[in-house]
Amino acid sequence: GAVVSQHPSRVICKSGTSVKIECRSLDFQATTMFWYRQFPKQSLMLMATSNEGSKATYEQGVEKDKFLINHASLTLSTLTVTSAHPEDSSFYICSARQGIGTIMNTEAFFGQGTRLTVV
């Protein structure tokens, strides 16, 4: 299957600083990328959907000014956690949709996740 690379896999930052997480589709072009957040023992919660060249669509309750998403190219999307606080500590996962179409005939490939710890 196609490969989605997420970097870094782990990051520790100080409260008040910003952290950028990268999500790259290595061998395909991804018109749509998704960002999820996973709390311990809970399911993946969709944060936002981004399409290349346009603004991301955020889910209800997700602060767009805190979680900045940029999808500048067909192979790269970034999530920046601004002014991070301990409550932002979590596991962040991206996925990239290969191809154009619906969920019936395309597949979303997932990165390995980023463990963010804010101290």
Add this chain to the structure above:
Amino acid sequence: AQSVTQLGSHVSVSEGALVLLRCNYSSSVPPYLFWYVQYPNQGLQLLLKYTSAATLVKGINGFEAEFKKSETSFHLTKPSAHMSDAAEYFCAVSDLSNFGNEKLTFGTGTRLTIIP
């Protein structure tokens, strides 16, 4: 609104025994259902998906799942567990309400442990 319930956050089976991971869904429209597997330190990998074709879906690594509308279930099974099946398994549901940007709603996951 859609939701997925995975019964049992942890399941342990002996090597060679039947694997059964349960998933029940709630959806107001015909659903599309998925099972993903996550190995340690890796991303989620698609095992199989149901998109309104055959109700019995076969996936990779010998897994299969059956869509039962009357029971709103999509349980994952494998006849004979292998040590390499130890992982976290996620059930997910989606629909075509947002064409091209369909969202996946995930369950809380089931950690499968294989006993030698």
